[in-house]
Amino acid sequence: MLQFYGRAWEKARGKAWAAGAILMACTAMTQAGTARAGTLTVYTALEEDEIADYVAAAKADLPDIDLKVLRLSTGDLGARMLAEASNPQHDVIWGWAVTNMLDPRVMALVEPYAAKGSAALPAAYKGADGSWFAATGYMAAFCVNTELLKAKNLPVPTSWKDLANPAYKGELVMPNPVSSGTGYLQIAAILQGQGNETGWQFLKTLDGNVAQYIKSGSKPCKSARSGEYAIGTSLAFAAIKSVEEGFPIKMVIPTDGAGYELEASALMKSSKNKEDAKRFLDWTLSPKAAALYTKYKEIVTIPDTPVSKAAREAGLPADLQTVLYPMDFAKSAKERDAILQTWQGSIGR
Amino acid sequence: MTMPATPSAIPLNRSPARRARSSADERLLYGACVLVPVAALLLFFLFPLATIVWRSLVEEAGGVGPGNYLALFRTPGILRAVTNSLAVGLATTAVCLVLGFMVAYAVQRTRMPGKRFVSAALSLPLLAPSLVLGLGLIFLLGRNGLVSNLLGTRINIYGFSGLLIANVLYALPQAVLIIQAALRHSDARYYDAAEVMGATRWQQFTGITLPNVKFGLLSAGFVVFTVTITDFGNAVTIGGDFTVLATEIYNQVTGQMKFGIGAAVGILLLLPTGVAVYIERVAAQRQFGTGSESALPPVPDHVPARDVPLFLATMALALSIVAVVATVVFASFVRLWPYRLDLTTKHYAITLSGGYEPLWTSLGVSVAAAGIGTALLFALAFGLRRLPAAVAKTVYLLAVLPVGVPGLVLGLSYIFAFNLAGSPLHVLYGSALLLALCNFYHYHTQGFLTMVTGMRAVPPALEEAATCLGGGAVRVLGDVVVPVMVPTLLSVFFFLFMRSMVTLSAVIFLVTPSVTLGAVSVMRLDEAGFVSQAAAFSTCIMAVVAAAALAMRGAVTLATRRTVS
Numbered sequence: 004m005l006q007f008y009g010r011a012w013e014k015a016r017g018k019a020w021a022a023g024a025i026l027m028a029c030t031a032m033t034q035a036g037t038a039r040a041g042t043l044t045v046y047t048a049l050e051e052d053e054i055a056d057y058v059a060a061a062k063a064d065l066p067d068i069d070l071k072v073l074r075l076s077t078g079d080l081g082a083r084m085l086a087e088a089s090n091p092q093h094d095v096i097w098g099w100a101v102t103n104m105l106d107p108r109v110m111a112l113v114e115p116y117a118a119k120g121s122a123a124l125p126a127a128y129k130g131a132d133g134s135w136f137a138a139t140g141y142m143a144a145f146c147v148n149t150e151l152l153k154a155k156n157l158p159v160p161t162s163w164k165d166l167a168n169p170a171y172k173g174e175l176v177m178p179n180p181v182s183s184g185t186g187y188l189q190i191a192a193i194l195q196g197q198g199n200e201t202g203w204q205f206l207k208t209l210d211g212n213v214a215q216y217i218k219s220g221s222k223p224c225k226s227a228r229s230g231e232y233a234i235g236t237s238l239a240f241a242a243i244k245s246v247e248e249g250f251p252i253k254m255v256i257p258t259d260g261a262g263y264e265l266e267a268s269a270l271m272k273s274s275k276n277k278e279d280a281k282r283f284l285d286w287t288l289s290p291k292a293a294a295l296y297t298k299y300k301e302i303v304t305i306p307d308t309p310v311s312k313a314a315r316e317a318g319l320p321a322d323l324q325t326v327l328y329p330m331d332f333a334k335s336a337k338e339r340d341a342i343l344q345t346w347q348g349s350i351g352r
Numbered sequence: 353m354t355m356p357a358t359p360s361a362i363p364l365n366r367s368p369a370r371r372a373r374s375s376a377d378e379r380l381l382y383g384a385c386v387l388v389p390v391a392a393l394l395l396f397f398l399f400p401l402a403t404i405v406w407r408s409l410v411e412e413a414g415g416v417g418p419g420n421y422l423a424l425f426r427t428p429g430i431l432r433a434v435t436n437s438l439a440v441g442l443a444t445t446a447v448c449l450v451l452g453f454m455v456a457y458a459v460q461r462t463r464m465p466g467k468r469f470v471s472a473a474l475s476l477p478l479l480a481p482s483l484v485l486g487l488g489l490i491f492l493l494g495r496n497g498l499v500s501n502l503l504g505t506r507i508n509i510y511g512f513s514g515l516l517i518a519n520v521l522y523a524l525p526q527a528v529l530i531i532q533a534a535l536r537h538s539d540a541r542y543y544d545a546a547e548v549m550g551a552t553r554w555q556q557f558t559g560i561t562l563p564n565v566k567f568g569l570l571s572a573g574f575v576v577f578t579v580t581i582t583d584f585g586n587a588v589t590i591g592g593d594f595t596v597l598a599t600e601i602y603n604q605v606t607g608q609m610k611f612g613i614g615a616a617v618g619i620l621l622l623l624p625t626g627v628a629v630y631i632e633r634v635a636a637q638r639q640f641g642t643g644s645e646s647a648l649p650p651v652p653d654h655v656p657a658r659d660v661p662l663f664l665a666t667m668a669l670a671l672s673i674v675a676v677v678a679t680v681v682f683a684s685f686v687r688l689w690p691y692r693l694d695l696t697t698k699h700y701a702i703t704l705s706g707g708y709e710p711l712w713t714s715l716g717v718s719v720a721a722a723g724i725g726t727a728l729l730f731a732l733a734f735g736l737r738r739l740p741a742a743v744a745k746t747v748y749l750l751a752v753l754p755v756g757v758p759g760l761v762l763g764l765s766y767i768f769a770f771n772l773a774g775s776p777l778h779v780l781y782g783s784a785l786l787l788a789l790c791n792f793y794h795y796h797t798q799g800f801l802t803m804v805t806g807m808r809a810v811p812p813a814l815e816e817a818a819t820c821l822g823g824g825a826v827r828v829l830g831d832v833v834v835p836v837m838v839p840t841l842l843s844v845f846f847f848l849f850m851r852s853m854v855t856l857s858a859v860i861f862l863v864t865p866s867v868t869l870g871a872v873s874v875m876r877l878d879e880a881g882f883v884s885q886a887a888a889f890s891t892c893i894m895a896v897v898a899a900a901a902l903a904m905r906g907a908v909t910l911a912t913r914r915t916v917s
Contacts, residue, residue, distance in 0.1 A: 044865060051704045051880035071865035074705070076879055078606035083861050085609055086767040092782065092864070106609060150691075182588075182599070182607035215510055218588040218602065221879065230496035230690065244881035249688050343608070347428040352593035 042069045043279045046084060048077045049098035049139075049266065050240060053299040060295055061286050068279045076219075077103060077184050088112060094274035095283060098266035100184050104135050105336040113269040116281060120288030120305070127329070128265060128304040137265035138287055140302035142327070143189050144239040145255040146224035151233040160234065162259040163193060167208050174233035175212045176223040181343050181351065184264070185220025185238055190346065191335040192262025196328050203349070210350050228252050239301050243316065254316075260328045263302060302327070378825040385735030386747070389728040393750055395777075397793045400765035401757065407768070408615035420612035424620075427613070429595060437597040440512060441581040444519040448576040449569060451520070452527030455666055460535040461561075463654045464663040466670075473670035476677050478525045479850040479897040481874045481890045485521055486589035487883070488676035489514065491683060496690065498679070510592030518586040521673065523579050526798050527572040529847055533802045533840050534568025535561075537809030539647035553655070567808065570631045571801040575755055578797075582621050582758040585857060597621065598758055605760060618761035625756035632748045647811065677894070684887035699888040705876040706868060711889075711896060714870035717788045718852035719900075725792035725799055726845040733803040734833060737812075748804075755797035759857025766790050767861055782864045790862060791852035799844045806840030807833075842908060846901055853897050 047054060054074055062070055073093070075083060077100045084091070085108055096104070096113065103109065115133035129136040145166075147159055151174070160166050166175060178186030194202035214232055217223050223235030224242055228250035242254035268287055274280045286292060288305060296303045297311035411419035424430060455474060459467045477485060492498050493514070495506040509517070538561075546556045584598040591599070597617060604614035683689040687696045702708065732751065736744050757765075770781045780786040792799075810833050818828045834841075856871045863872050870893050877886035 051876055051882075055704060073863070073865045074876060075860060076606075078609070079860055081609040082605045082611075082764065083767070085611070086764050086861065087771050090771050090773040090778075092771070103609060108609075179603075179607075182603045184607070215592045218599065218607075221881070225881075225883065229490070229494070231490065231494050241881060248881070248884075249692070251691065339608070344428070351429060352595070 041067055041276070041279065042071060043095065043276055043283055044093040045070065045072045045095045045097045045283070046080055046093040047072060047074055047097040047099065048080050049074070050299070053295075056298070057287075057292065057295055060291060061283065064286060064289070064291065065279075065282060068283065070283070072097075078182075081106075081109075084109065084112070091271055091273040094271050094276055094280040096267070096269045096271065097283075097287065098139065098268060101135065101137055101265040101267040101332050102184065102188065102336050102339070104267040104269065105333060110134060112272055114272040114274075114277075116270040116284060118268075118281070118288055119285040123306050124288075124304055125306075135267040135269045136288070137267045137304055138292070139296050139300045139304065140263050140265040142239050142256065142261045142263035142301055143185065143192065144237060144242045144261065145257065146227040146235045146237050146242045146245060147253045147255055148227045148230060148233050148251055149253050150251040151230055155233065157233070159253060159255065161255060162257045163205070163209070164259055166212060166234065166236075167205070169212065171234060172212045173214045175209075175236070176215045176217055176226050176232045176234070177209075177213050177236045178220045178223055179216035179218050179351075180346055182218040183220040186216070187339065187343070188262040188264050188330075188335070189236055190262075191338075191342065192260050192328055192330060194342065195331060195335065196260035203345070206346075206350060216352065224252075240299075246316075263327055263330060265302075265304070265332065381825040381829075382735050382738050385731040386739060389732035389735075390747055390750070392728055393793075393796075396789050397754055397796065398750065400762070400769035401753075403768035404615045404618055404757075404761055404765045407611045408619050410612060412610070412612055420616040421620075424600070424613050424616050427600065430597075430600070433595045433597045433600060436512075436594060437581045440515050440519065440594075440596060441577045443516055444523060444580040445573050445577040447516070447520050448524050448527045449573050451669060452524055452531050452572055452576075453565075453569065454662065455524075455528050455669065456531035456535050457561075458659075458662040458666045460532060461650070461652050462659045462662055463652050464659040464666075466663065466667060470666045470670045473673045474525050474528050475846075475850065476525075476673055476894075477521050478847065479854060479894055479901075480677055481854040481871055481893060482522075482585045482589075482856060483874050483878055483886055484677060484680045484890045484894075485518060486586070487683070487887065488680045489518055489521075489590060491679045491689070492676060493517070510590060511594045514590040514592065515586055515594055515596075518590050519580045519583070521676065522583065522586065523576040526579065526847075527576050529798065529843060530572040530575065530802050530805055531565060531568045533805040533843065534565040534808075536806070536839060537647070537836070538564060538650050540650035541646075541648055543650055553658070567631070567634050568805045570634055571805060574625075574627055574631055574752070575798055575801060577627075578624055578755045581624065582756060584758065584760070601758055601760055605764070611764070615761070618758060621758065622753065622756040625753055628749060628752045629745075631752075632745055680887050681891050681894075684884055684891050686884070689884065699882075699884040700892070702873075702877070702885050702889060704880065704882070704885075705873050708889075708892065710868045710873045711870040711893060713784060713867060714853050714893070715896060715900065717784050717791065717869065718849050720785065720788040721791040721852040722845045722849035724788065725796070725848045726841055728792075729796075729799045729803045729844060730837070730841060732800065733807040734829070736804070737807065751800045752797045754793050754795075757794075759794055759855065760861075762790065762794055763858035763861035766858070782862075782867065784867050787859055787862050787867065787869065788852070790858050791855055792848060794855060794858055795848055795851045799848055802840060802844050802847070806837055810836045842905070846905075849901065849904075850897055853893060 049057070051074060054072060058070060058072055062068075080099060081103045084093075084096070088108065091112060113134050115130070117133045118136060121129055121133070121136045124136055145160065149159070152159060155174070157170055157174075158165075160168070160171070177189070180186035180190050190206060193206060196202070197205060217226065217235075221237055221241045223232075224237035224245060225235070226232045227235035227237075228245045239254060239256065242252060245252040246254060268284060270277065270280050270284060293303060293305040293308045296305075297309060300311055301314045303311055408420055409416050409418070411417055413419070455470060458464055459471055489509065490497060493507060493509045494500065495508060497507070500507045542560050543556055546560060551559065581596070582598055584596070584602045587594070587596050587599045588602060598621065601614045601617045604610045604617070684699055685695050685697065686692070687694050687698075732747070736747060739747065754762075766786065770777050770786060772778055780789075814832050815828050818832050854871050856875055859869055860872060860875070863869055870889065874886050874889050874893070877883075877889055
């Protein structure tokens with residue numbers, strides 16, 4: 004390549020072949036992944052290392068499917084899918100925040116499919132019309148920097164109520180609900196759990212301690228682990244990852260309402276390869292997949308799945324329903340605009 | 353730009369038939385020089401932009417109207433976001449112009465030592481993924497950063513000050529690129545004459561140097577201001593609660609999957625590019641800053657009173673930039689920054705998100721972006737000089753517009769424009785070529801302004817002379833224009849190459865499972881919580897860019913030495 008451009012420079016004067024060569028290079032570059040039979044394009048917001056694990060297993064079980072996976076964060080993926088809506092490029096949505104999935108514009112793109120195994124899922128984990136189902140979920144958690152707290156002689160908080168303690172003033176960072184889905188699920192859980200009036204009152208009190216509303220959901224945890232701030236409200240995934248990497252982080256699942264999010268999957272109406280798409284969706288609910296989920300996920304909705312390693316480490320009981328606040332996802336999707344308006348008006352900076 | 357069309361009465365020594373043929377040839381060449389780049393601009397910039405204008409008018413309820421703009425003005429805190437944007441934009445512009453002129457002047461017009469080091473340091477922010485600059489600043493200046501720990505306090509950079517530093521870091525190299533193109537050529541005879549007339553150095557500086565770079569300074573200021581107000585990457589990383597207008601796009605599109613208001617903000621951010629009308633008028637003033645056929649390049653002499661302070665200041669600046677990047681490179685070799693500082697290479701064993709493969713795709717895409725881009729920009733800047741003033745003005749405005757479009761908006765606009773079922777353009781969608789084109793148009797303005805600034809140094813009289821000696825337009829290009837333009841062509845090429853290697857905000861909407869880029873890998877590793885691996889991958893990108901740049905520079909030096917001498 005380098006050599007080519009060096010020579011092209013020399014010959015560019017009047018030598019038409021240089022232009023021809025560039026044209027040829029251009030044509031070579033347009034060889035996009037045009038859909039072949041057996042090719043399945045999957046858009047997902049699951050985390051990078053789990054995807055690698057799941058995809059390897061799925062490929063072993065479905066060897067004839069050429070599985071192509073694009074991973075983007077929840078927000079970026081949503082923007083991309085809606086922008087592509089007139090001519091969707093994917094066959095399957097796999098593991099994407101249900102709050103986003105319930106958006107009517109997304110619902111218009113998917114087709115109901117009762118995946119094998121979805122009948123066994125509790126009603127809360129699937130769409131009534133079969134348009135989506137969720138095999139897994141993630142929950143909100145605090146990332147607490149134990150070294151910093153020790154240096155400041157502060158106790159480890161265990162609940163949202165604890166975070167309102169003035170002793171933490173200026174050491175608390177939260178995600179901004181206007182730009183981050185994680186931020187929204189945290190305040191939605193507080194508002195649904197405490198009721199609107201007390202909920203908003205509490206959020207305003209908490210606001211006095213917040214040093215910064217960071218614009219992404221995982222960054223508060225990164226801020227806490229690098230020692231910028233003592234406590235970041237984030238996701239359990241980010242906390243577990245930080246503990247694994249060796250940072251002085253303790254994961255705290257708030258006892259008074261850990262908001263959580265389901266990771267929903269659906270079949271695209273526009274798919275040109277629905278047979279394989281359905282086989283893949285079936286696979287995501289298979290016992291083999293369920294066994295893999297327990298390596299990474301605090302919340303696995305598939306019945307009779309043993310308590311996951313992640314959940315055990317988070318100190319969660321075998322029956323998640325006892326600690327998870329029963330989030331009403333349809334409600335939190337519907338009220339999103341109004342809640343964000345109120346938040347921006349009364350708390351946002 | 354106000355130059356008459358090809359001088360018709362000059363070629364006396366040629367037969368009428370030959371003259372007619374060659375002038376037809378010339379018209380063809382000049383026509384192609386303008387038509388091809390303008391057609392590409394229309395197709396790969398204006399057309400996608402039109403889809404955004406359309407989206408900004410489609411209301412949430414489904415109708416067409418100004419609803420999104422009205423909703424934007426009702427968004428809580430929007431006025432503060434606007435004033436914040438203006439404040440940080442103006443502050444960044446002022447700082448970048450002063451520092452940028454200082455660096456460009458020190459490199460082009462003095463005999464201070466260490467110029468190569470300063471130039472190299474200044475190109476670091478261009479070839480560093482934005483993650484590196486953000487992390488580096490926090491590692492150095494954060495509450496738990498090196499400086500805070502040395503001083504025993506907790507500095508709070510999140511907010512205006514952090515955003516200002518990050519923006520300067522990002523925009524300064526782009527200012528230097530343009531100002532340097534303006535300072536590169538000058539005529540020693542002006543200075544000799546001034547010397548003879550007893551003008552002091554300061555008088556020479558304010559009377560000759562500054563007016564000559566007026567166009568370059570204005571262009572640089574324009575670019576810095578615009579990239580600052582349209583960028584939200586820095587605002588998200590280090591802006592804390594300091595909200596700017598561009599973050600409203602991020603809130604709307606990424607946070608809430610809404611295009612309407614986001615598109616409206618994108619369109620409003622184009623307004624400041626209107627300033628370019630004024631700059632274009634300056635460009636039309638030919639009394640200053642244009643090349644003369646008998647110009648003698650000034651040979652800088654050694655003036656300690658000027659060179660020593662400039663040396664110290666530029667070195668301090670260059671070292672600060674190096675420190676930001678070097679901290680991240682160092683951290684990528686550390687087991688667990690900032691807690692366990694023993695060295696390791698384990699973060700370089702990257703297997704996730706395709707391992708290192710996307711890096712090589714990036715390399716191909718970036719060479720294509722830079723090659724196609726430099727050729728089109730050169731043709732446009734060359735052809736523009738022969739257009740009637742009114743047409744030239746329109747083309748000029750179109751060519752400087754891309755800088756006003758935030759990357760996220762550009763990326764989405766490419767989906768809207770090229771992902772149309774049944775459209776012949778759909779063949780491009782999902783291809784590496786479209787990524788290359790998107791990256792080029794993302795940085796079109798900077799390349800164009802640099803090229804135009806450089807082109808002003810080509811002496812028109814020399815072109816005319818070459819024409820009357822019987823040289824066709826091709827000879828004029830080869831013998832007169834290209835030799836003068838080589839340094840500018842190279843700097844534009846490397847600018848586009850470097851930015852294309854690391855830019856992220858637009859390409860996340862265009863990568864596919866099969867065609868993905870290094871910059872996206874950095875983002876994915878960071879999002880997956882592997883910050884050290886993201887730093888390691890960034891280090892590899894920077895190493896590859898530096899190696900490729902050196903190799904290409906070497907190849908070009910060899911090639912030009914053989915052809916020019």
